Amino acid sequence: MKNLSIVDKGESNTKYALAIESYKNPDALLFKGTTKHQLKATVCGSCGHTTFSVANHQELWQNHQKK
DSSP states (O other): OOSEEOEEEOGGGOEEEOEEEEESSTTOSSOOOEEEEEEEEEEOTTTOOEEEEETTHHHHHHHHHTO
16 A cells, blocks of 8 residues: 555644655755655565655755755
């Protein structure tokens, strides 16, 4: 099963999609410019093995290299 959403429940049972957060300007004191990259799951229907992938992985990598 591919491209499954991964959710967390917050206050009042509100659902939130799990995401990785990165900064466009990590060295800035203020206004770092956060970017969220949503996580997706792929699950094997036979054994349950699960792998995760992230949307916009190129942007996440570029932001990480700025550190």
